[in-house]
Amino acid sequence: MDYVHPMFRSHPRHAYIRPGLVECVDACNDCAMVCLSCADACIAENKGDTLAACIRLNLDCAALCTATAQMLARAAGPDWIVLSAALRACEAACAACAAQCGQHAQHMEHCRICAAACHACEEACRLLLGSTAEAK
Amino acid sequence: MDYVHPMFRSHPRHAYIRPGLVECVDACNDCAMVCLSCADACIAENKGDTLAACIRLNLDCAALCTATAQMLARAAGPDWIVLSAALRACEAACAACAAQCGQHAQHMEHCRICAAACHACEEACRLLLGSTAEAK
């Protein structure tokens, strides 16, 4: 069952919620979980230094996706300058993590899936940044 | 598109992943977002002290759901004693938040949805705790 979408619609100020915002919340949460799981899988691969940069970017990307999702959940009256800066940081982390995991995508299915989730979140952040820019 | 479930299946140690674990990840993430949104909606209701306890429990529940989901994403080789303690804390927070939001469910749709999401997460934690107990 889905609770997040009905919750956003029931918000007393839901008229202020931008197009693409709920999709960005979903993408950030999915990406955070996938990145944490990919870091754990990379550790289990036992390939030493080869995956060290990947593990660090996974954890950084998860931290920024989590913070961004938390801010997006306070959708009623956001400070758009602060939120835009968070979305740009999240977009940068997703792009870097997608590029890093993409290098291992052919050999490790978890890195392939993680790169896809990062690309999707990067795109969701970019779309929301676009609609935010128009709105100001 | 769903990335979390394929990611868990692609984990090199996915055979260790317990029944109910992926469902609990989903329930924790949904509950965290719904609780943060309910806190924001409660603030926007502008009802002062009436909702103060609700806002605090919403934020506490979100913090524990987020931490629990992060731990569950490292599914390959968890420390079951630590994970069980986290699941019990998460279950307690969900139960308390569901009871608190339930008191306002008739008057505020966001509290009704939040109580439902908390109940679902409480149940998902309890089921996973049961399968964990059997597994030890």
Next chain:
Amino acid sequence: MDYVHPMFRSHPRHAYIRPGLVECVDACNDCAMVCLSCADACIAENKGDTLAACIRLNLDCAALCTATAQMLARAAGPDWIVLSAALRACEAACAACAAQCGQHAQHMEHCRICAAACHACEEACRLLLGSTAEAK
């Protein structure tokens, strides 16, 4: 007793740790706690809508300070583009929260302290961004 500073010095790649990094970790952690406490105090003030924007910015600032501190703790081999974007987002949140809390500083001691902690963290982020720019 302080564990964070000796820990950073004991890191196998501590030579890579930039000037200002450990100070920024401390400032981010302090600011996150102070912002969460200020949000809680604002709720306890029971002044309704007057403090709604303050509570939201407090929570947003705490989320970004927490994520930034987590990233800074992985100091051995950071992706400077991603880290710089996070530092800029944290700096923006601290500036906005300091301005908002500053409006209430004369009447509420917790908002005065929170504005000071936000200013200190904003400055620590700016200093680290400067040393990062030189290093690239």
Next chain:
Amino acid sequence: MDYVHPMFRSHPRHAYIRPGLVECVDACNDCAMVCLSCADACIAENKGDTLAACIRLNLDCAALCTATAQMLARAAGPDWIVLSAALRACEAACAACAAQCGQHAQHMEHCRICAAACHACEEACRLLLGSTAEAK
């Protein structure tokens, strides 16, 4: 400069703040940072599977310490049942992480410091749980 302690004293309901609470906030925040840094250092050691359990426990302990510190910052009107469950989970994570890092303490300074920070946080949680039990 310290902002956290004056902030707690300025809280409109500071009379409700238990002995040991502010110390526990400090211990949780220190432990979270030290654990994240130890995980990063363990990855940089490039010792493969030997440190995999240590890295996972470090990350789990950091997640629970962070959530517990966030809850403790809302000190004015906590739900003691929920807070106690969080403190017990944090205590369990610190004990497990201290034991794991303790095994590597002779060979790696970062694991020695991490074990000490975990022990200190475990003790701070236990003391606060004791004062909480009396208070109910």
